[in-house]
Amino acid sequence: MTGQPSRRHTIAAGLAGLAAVGGVGxxxxxxxxxxxxxxxxxxxxxxLPGPEHTAREFRGPRQAGIIEDPQSHGAFVALDLATTATxxxxxxxxxxxxxxxxxxMSGRPSLTDQEPELAASPANLTVTVGVGxxxxxxxxxxxxxxxxxxxxxxxxxxxxxxxxxxxxxxxxTADSPTTVHHAQRRLVSGTGDLAAVRxxxxxxxxxxxxxxxxxxxxxxxxxxxxxxxxDGPDDARLWVGADGPEWLRDGSALVLRRIRMxxxxxxxADRGTRENAVGRRxxxxxxxxxxxxxxxxxxxxxxxxxxxxxxxxxxxxHIRRAAATAAHEVFLRRPYSYDDSVGSTSDAGLLFAAYCAxxxxxxxxxxxxxxDGDLLNTWITPVGSxxxxxxxxxRDGEILGQALVT
Amino acid sequence: MTGQPSRRHTIAAGLAGLAAVGGVGxxxxxxxxxxxxxxxxxxxxxxLPGPEHTAREFRGPRQAGIIEDPQSHGAFVALDLATTATxxxxxxxxxxxxxxxxxxMSGRPSLTDQEPELAASPANLTVTVGVGxxxxxxxxxxxxxxxxxxxxxxxxxxxxxxxxxxxxxxxxTADSPTTVHHAQRRLVSGTGDLAAVRxxxxxxxxxxxxxxxxxxxxxxxxxxxxxxxxDGPDDARLWVGADGPEWLRDGSALVLRRIRMxxxxxxxADRGTRENAVGRRxxxxxxxxxxxxxxxxxxxxxxxxxxxxxxxxxxxxHIRRAAATAAHEVFLRRPYSYDDSVGSTSDAGLLFAAYCAxxxxxxxxxxxxxxDGDLLNTWITPVGSxxxxxxxxxRDGEILGQALVT
Numbered sequence: 001m002t003g004q005p006s007r008r009h010t011i012a013a014g015l016a017g018l019a020a021v022g023g024v025g026x027x028x029x030x031x032x033x034x035x036x037x038x039x040x041x042x043x044x045x046x047x048l049p050g051p052e053h054t055a056r057e058f059r060g061p062r063q064a065g066i067i068e069d070p071q072s073h074g075a076f077v078a079l080d081l082a083t084t085a086t087x088x089x090x091x092x093x094x095x096x097x098x099x100x101x102x103x104x105m106s107g108r109p110s111l112t113d114q115e116p117e118l119a120a121s122p123a124n125l126t127v128t129v130g131v132g133x134x135x136x137x138x139x140x141x142x143x144x145x146x147x148x149x150x151x152x153x154x155x156x157x158x159x160x161x162x163x164x165x166x167x168x169x170x171x172x173t174a175d176s177p178t179t180v181h182h183a184q185r186r187l188v189s190g191t192g193d194l195a196a197v198r199x200x201x202x203x204x205x206x207x208x209x210x211x212x213x214x215x216x217x218x219x220x221x222x223x224x225x226x227x228x229x230x231d232g233p234d235d236a237r238l239w240v241g242a243d244g245p246e247w248l249r250d251g252s253a254l255v256l257r258r259i260r261m262x263x264x265x266x267x268x269a270d271r272g273t274r275e276n277a278v279g280r281r282x283x284x285x286x287x288x289x290x291x292x293x294x295x296x297x298x299x300x301x302x303x304x305x306x307x308x309x310x311x312x313x314x315x316x317x318h319i320r321r322a323a324a325t326a327a328h329e330v331f332l333r334r335p336y337s338y339d340d341s342v343g344s345t346s347d348a349g350l351l352f353a354a355y356c357a358x359x360x361x362x363x364x365x366x367x368x369x370x371x372d373g374d375l376l377n378t379w380i381t382p383v384g385s386x387x388x389x390x391x392x393x394x395r396d397g398e399i400l401g402q403a404l405v406t
Numbered sequence: 407m408t409g410q411p412s413r414r415h416t417i418a419a420g421l422a423g424l425a426a427v428g429g430v431g432x433x434x435x436x437x438x439x440x441x442x443x444x445x446x447x448x449x450x451x452x453x454l455p456g457p458e459h460t461a462r463e464f465r466g467p468r469q470a471g472i473i474e475d476p477q478s479h480g481a482f483v484a485l486d487l488a489t490t491a492t493x494x495x496x497x498x499x500x501x502x503x504x505x506x507x508x509x510x511m512s513g514r515p516s517l518t519d520q521e522p523e524l525a526a527s528p529a530n531l532t533v534t535v536g537v538g539x540x541x542x543x544x545x546x547x548x549x550x551x552x553x554x555x556x557x558x559x560x561x562x563x564x565x566x567x568x569x570x571x572x573x574x575x576x577x578x579t580a581d582s583p584t585t586v587h588h589a590q591r592r593l594v595s596g597t598g599d600l601a602a603v604r605x606x607x608x609x610x611x612x613x614x615x616x617x618x619x620x621x622x623x624x625x626x627x628x629x630x631x632x633x634x635x636x637d638g639p640d641d642a643r644l645w646v647g648a649d650g651p652e653w654l655r656d657g658s659a660l661v662l663r664r665i666r667m668x669x670x671x672x673x674x675a676d677r678g679t680r681e682n683a684v685g686r687r688x689x690x691x692x693x694x695x696x697x698x699x700x701x702x703x704x705x706x707x708x709x710x711x712x713x714x715x716x717x718x719x720x721x722x723x724h725i726r727r728a729a730a731t732a733a734h735e736v737f738l739r740r741p742y743s744y745d746d747s748v749g750s751t752s753d754a755g756l757l758f759a760a761y762c763a764x765x766x767x768x769x770x771x772x773x774x775x776x777x778d779g780d781l782l783n784t785w786i787t788p789v790g791s792x793x794x795x796x797x798x799x800x801r802d803g804e805i806l807g808q809a810l811v812t
Contacts, residue, residue: 051614052612052619072613114676114680115626115688117626117689123613123614162748176613176614177610177612177613178612178743179612182626185752188750197749199748200749202745204583206458206583206584207458207529207583207613208457208458208529208581208582213458216523216584220523220524220588267520267595271520274520337583337584340746341606342606343603343604344602
């Protein structure tokens, strides 16, 4: 993926810098530390790249938090507008959030923040704001047709209202869980009585993942491979263009599915069964039709057959069900694992976050094929579902949702 | 703290190594990567210290996971033995756990592990095993008097059974939440029908904390300062000695208190109120009687008064209530923040983990003073409490609890 530097990139760049000049002192921190800290340890200040201090850019035509490398911790927070909310209510919320997010992403406290110390480590924080259908109606604007609950998938869905829907979305991701927590507190409390939390879903990824060490989900599978390009060619798939509503130009859509993974029954499946269900090898994510060790990015050969004439990749293998059958069936995935188990039974899974310009056209056909016969359905159950329009970015002088509320 | 290297230390050592030799290639990984990975990127293999691969030592007279720098993610898991459990049951569990823990801490899968890929990143994993009073009885051994629920603190306690007690404890801490999750699954499923999970409490710390950037809890306060020494002089406070039961020699005690922090009412307290309640300055944790910026490790002057003759540090300030009034009132704290909020009301706080040789003698008097009048009680509530005997370490050829069950 392209985009702003990740924590890992920053560390790598720091090391490369060291190597290039042959010594310490080449790397500086992206943001200042507290004066006390600096005084106490000037050597450290000059030596380490300070990943806790790296900040991503808030201002721009598109919001941050989608195409950049995913941070290791995230919270998806849905809020519902007060029943009396008006367009003015919405504008007030978005104005406060714009200021708060810009500050927090740069490591500065929000205006009423009484814990500036917790704001001082942005740790690559991004906050991405979305709106649900009711919010667009409150604003008096026209929503795209896709901004609605997904069609039902009765064969697999066991959706719970407590993980579904919502008027507003805050996607808060950073490389420190403390940073995520603090930003969430400040942004939610910033809405006062104008909105109330509907649900919070927290997740994590491996802090040490790299391109060569991709994310694994809690089933142990390499996850989130075969992605659209984020450096231009696939932009029409990712971002709303001239055919969408004016207020959503350069915005996107987020489909968030809470997918419970039954780790207890998964434990009973052997590795052959697991690889067959996905169509990929567990050690490196390579398709069963490619050479072992070739990695997750090698294309699969869905027409290949074994010596008995059966498909090498099962008719119900996830890799086949999820494969695009048309050029537009692509979307960017940025999933987070969750584990909320508190007792003997697992309550864990994946916060499947998918971004595209039109989920009904791009995402739903894929989801339908999965619902119709994915072998993984034995172990996974969608228990939450929500669709949000991700607002365009805020350029200099603008607030988020500028074209929606002004 | 002394002990085995932390992730941060490893990174720092890697950088120092680079600096010393003036180039890449000086640092190697503590453990091998997959062959596929190595082949794909030999340069990375040689260049980065690979914090995901650093492993801590399992074998030794004392268990790991207490005196070393805390890892950024943790799960405390309590299990109850089956009602039919015998000494033999316990020995079987401890035998399996010993083997599993030794493997997992070194980055190798446990014997029946079907997800070896998730085991390959130990990320400083430590697993520390404790036993509750019933387990000692099942073993036919004599428990120390302190191995029992703490005395009640009715003025503050609102204990819930779902966060209290337990026959066995697994403290699982690592620098990756995926590693913690995987180790937990394997160790819990390894007990089969012999034990069942009673509760799981998951927490986090800031991944970027250092000695100069100490942990802050979710109130934004510097936490866990003024610790006993872990390099020898305070060993009699930390580890069970010759006056304890033979089976617990070089073991310890863990008091785990789940302390809910009311972030909603805390938001209403201004910074002056907050500093007064703790007796420390928020920016750097310095005592109110010390120079601003002098940091959390400077001693406080509890006798100091202001110009009006009032104590500079309030009678109810946490720093005064928690201060030792006798030399033995010391214990090591290794807390983790938790945030399990899913709606508008906060469900967050601190997993307060304290280690010492005798909690009744060392911990209870401090807790009593806090219960009697700590200003922080306005915002915090203990909702869970458990005491475990932390077993001695397993030396070569031994299992955990060797002297308890053989």
